[in-house]
Amino acid sequence: MGRNGLLALLVWEVIGRLGLIHGALPAPSAIAIKVWADRADYPPHVWATLQASGAGFAIGNLVAILAGMAFVLFPRLMQLARGVNIALFALPPLVVAPILSLVLEGMAPRITLAALGVYFVTMSATVAGLMHYDRRAADLVAAYGGGRLAVLRLVQLRGAVPAILSGFRVAAPNAVLGAILAEFGGGGRWGLGAYLLGSLGRADPARLWGIGLCATAIAGASYAVFALISARLLGSSRAISLNPTLPPVATQDPAWLRLTLGLGSALLPFALWWGVLAILAAPEMIAKTPLAVATYLTSPDTAPQAWARLSEALAETLPIAGLGLILGLGLAFALAVSGRLMPGFTRAFLPVALVTQTMPLVALTPLLVLMLGRGPALTLWVTISVTFFPAYVLMAQGLAQVPQGAMYVAHAYGARGWREMRLISIPASLPWAFAAARLTVPRALLGVMIAEWLATGQGLGALLNQSRGYLDFGMIWSIATLTVLLSVALYHAVLMVERRVLRRLGMAAAE
Amino acid sequence: MKLTLNRRSFLSAAAALPLMPRMARAGTPFAFQASWINDAEFAGYFTAMDQGYYTAEGLDLTYLSGGPDVIPETAVIAGKADLTLTTPDTTILAISTQGAKLKIIGTQYQKNPVGIVSLAKNPIKTPADMVGKTIAVPPVNTISVEAMLAMNGIDKAQVNIVPYEYDPTPLIKGEIDGSLDFTTNVPYTIKLAGEDATSFLLYDFGYTLFNDTVVVTEETLAAKRKDIVAWLRASRRGWVDALADPAVWPPKFKDTHFAGTGREIDNEVFFNTAQKPLIEAEAGIFSMSEEAIAANIEALSKVGIKGSRDMFDTTLLEEI
The missing domain is CATH 1.10.3720.10 (MetI-like)
Structure with a gap:
């Protein structure tokens, strides 16, 4: 990787120095010089972005893991919440950002957008991880008198750690980008997004790349941390033998219950939408x-x-x-x-x-x-x-x-x-x-x-x-x-x- | 910012000296939502803040910076701010079509600084020159450009309008022929990049609008009339100072209001100098003459936006 990376950097440098691609891609050395010249600007912006994305990452993941556990324990709850889950994931940040900056204040819109970017990824990773466990281990726990929660704690949660960590890996850049998007639009003074907005008018690609690469460094570092933890843990928890049991066939709920759950799942997002607006007391004209x-x-x-x-x-x-x-x-x-x-x-x-x-x-x-x-x-x-x-x-x-x-x-x-x-x-x-x-x-x-x-x-x-x-x-x-x-x-x-x-x-x- | 700090240090001092007789309370809280990030467009307010004009008027001002997602009208409707700066076309549209209870009580710019900026080597000097060209326009401003084209008898299909994201690089590189931007601001960057800029104001081709119109809700107007007049008075003083010599004030905000914006102080001086003739008015800064109000309503009527005189309230300016 070291050699390939160096080679890529060299090609980039040549392209940048020759001013190919209409000067939109400055040479890495030019970007580095610019970042050095701007070094006094960065710390407060980076700090603000770290705060917002960190808080959003923590909140979003906490909710996601708790929800994932609840969904696995109560599959009907998952059926009921499916509509909400997908809606939360499909919610376009472009639309949410202005609404958030309107009804919330200060850091709240940034944290919320970061958390929204995190929730679905970690929740689905948690559920996927919890569902794929070795059922013989679960049988063992059950044979010694362990209940549903004991199985969750002793078998499923441990087995799910790699999946949850891989969720974190994807979620981390999402949190950073969510925070930056809200900073860009929301009108605050600090944060890489705010710095980016002010810098756009300068027609200085080196500055924009500098800010972008700084965001990348933050997200990349968090990705690397979870990749590292995950590599350490995976070594000890990978299944070494084939799990011969088929997943238990879900008992078929009666038709009326399935219909009710399906209907509830479709209606719940709308109820939630209504409820949030009512709690925020946002004016009718806007909300x-x-x-x-x-x-x-x-x-x-x-x-x-x-x-x-x-x-x-x-x-x-x-x-x-x-x-x-x-x-x-x-x-x-x-x-x-x-x-x-x-x-x-x-x-x-x-x-x-x-x-x-x-x-x-x-x-x-x-x-x-x-x-x-x-x-x-x-x-x-x-x-x-x-x-x-x-x-x-x-x-x-x-x-x-x-x-x-x-x-x-x-x-x-x-x-x-x-x-x-x-x-x-x-x-x-x-x-x-x-x-x-x-x-x-x-x-x-x-x-x-x-x-x-x-x-x-x-x-x-x-x-x-x-x-x-x-x-x-x-x-x-x-x-x-x-x-x-x-x-x-x-x-x-x-x-x-x-x-x-x-x-x-x-x-x-x-x- | 400075006001908040003053109040904070005052409060901590007061906490440290509990026996001190209660001094005059920090003024009435008053929140002002600006329409963009901190740049010279708001130099007058920063000057008034630093000079203590709001405090002198008994206001404890909270200054909220704007940004692309901040729709100023909605900030006052949602009660997040008491007063804001808007574009008159959107405000009047909100009043006439959405029933928004807003009043325009003054205007920062007598002439809207927004115009079509192009390079001198490929100049666009009139709306007619725009035919067949690619013009980048921020999506939220498409309404203004389409209106101006209609007024000059140009079919909007003849102009290739693409989104503009406040970065003049595509213009400098020739990927687009022109962009809609503040003519008071972006020519500086273009010059810095070694090109010369040409521009014309939409205002000079029939789109006779104010910009940064001072807007409050009817509810706030009824409840806080005195405070609003106080804000207008302090802000006018700030603008008079800021424009007296446009090069004096921007450098003073380098480490305060302009810190960390990513913009250069020279750019702000250029901006402040260029905007001076667009802000100053015979009857005083913020004033709205009857002719100018009529011209706004007239221009908007041509694009189907129904404004009327009662959407403007000039009585507060009389009380300054």
Whole structure:
């Protein structure tokens, strides 16, 4: 990695020095000189970002782990909360940020946005980890008189630690980016996001890269810490033998109960939406309730014009989101597989990948425009860059958790490399691959909207921001609602395929 | 900031000396939501703060910086601030279409500093020059550009409008032909990059609007009229000082109001100098003449925004 990294740095330096790519990519040495010149500016901004993202990370993860445990203990609760969980994940930060900075004060919007970026990732990692335990160990605990909680504490929680840590790894950059986005928009004076906003007008790419790389360093450091802890712990807790038991077949609830839970899961997000607005006592004009959005989208005064604009925007946004999703997942899969087959390449590529995850897009997009123009290339680039990384982490996690015993069988029969992957590892890690696909769906939509907002000026992303200029709050909330509903619909589409495939293979879904 | 510190040190001093007779209380709390990050656009308020003009008027001012996600109108509607600075088109739209109970009680800019900025080597000097060009406009300002184009008989489909994210790099590199920005601000950066800037104000081509209009809710107006007048008086004094010699005040904020913004003091001096003629008014800073109000309403009516005289309240300015 050291040699490859040095080589990459050298290529970058040459590109920067020659002023290729329209000067949008300054040489690393130029960035370093700029950061050194600005060194007095950084400490208060970094400190503010650390505070906000740290607090959001802690709160979001605490809630996520508690929720994950509750969901595994009470599967019906998970069914009931599914709508809320997906909605929280699909909530576009672009829409939430201005609303948060309006109704909350001081650091609260930043912490909330950071926590929102963390919750879903860690919650699903916790649930996935808790569900995949060795059932013989659980039987053992039960045989000695241990109850449900004892199994959770002694078997499931211990087994789930690697999964939870991998959740933390993905969540950490999310927290930093969430905090920076809120700082960028929210009007505070300190934080890397605020510094970025003030610096945008200087037409100084070296400054923007400096701030971006600083954010990357923070996120990368937190990623590295959890990767390190996880590597230490995984060594002692990896399953060494095949778990021969099939997951217990869930007892089928009566139809009325399933219907009630399904209905409750669909209604709960709306109830929560309503409740939060009521608690915050936000003015009716700004904070639209579900009923107000429904009225906006159906009343003859507003509906025809609203739907005309929405359907035009959707037609621009959806196709490219689908394409970006497929490409992002494909890249993640290729990386995860090559990580096993060619570990050296992946280790060299990962730092670059992490940089794309943690560079605030608001800083980079004006520069990306210079490199890629304002067409589909840019939109796809942004979409892939926001989708592939979380998908990759989950897929790699799945591959790493394949029981060694199963692989020994393959090895004993002479199947190595790609053949082993195809026969054992890939099928065995399918639940993780599906979880990755589900996780990626809302992000693909978000990625496209970010590109539309910052560069192309089309589709839902642009409509959203123009609506803010017109103070068309009905439209703002409608777009948010629609984005979430679309994500949920696509999520369920993936889930249906997943259930069919996994049932045939006798596996349980990683929720 | 300084006011808060003063109050804090006063409070700790008061705590340390419990036997001291109670002194005059720190003034009435009053929150002011600015419309952007701390730059020379708000130099007058920083000057008034540092000169103690708000304290002298009995106000304990909380200054809230703005940013792209801060929609000033909503800050006062949500009760987060008592008073704010807005663009008149959005405020009047909010009043006329959403029933927002807002009043425009003054204006910082007599002439909106927003304009189309381009490079001198590829100049855009009039709206007609925009035809066939790519212009970057912040999405929230699309309304203003479309209005100005309509007034000059140009179909908006003839101009390629793309999003602008406050970074002039694409303009300097020629990726776009022009951008909508404060003409008082961005030409400095362009000059620094070795190019010359050309610009025209939307105002000079029919979009005769104020900018940074001083806005309060009707509720606050009824409850805190005296405080609002006090704010106007202190702020006007601050602006008179700040503009007397535009180069004097910005350097003084280097380590206070302008600390950590990532911008240069020279840029702020340029900004403050350029904005002076757009702020100063015969009848005093913040004043709104009947002709100017009529011109605002007239310009907005052409793009279907229904303003009326009763949305403006000039009586507070008379009490200064």
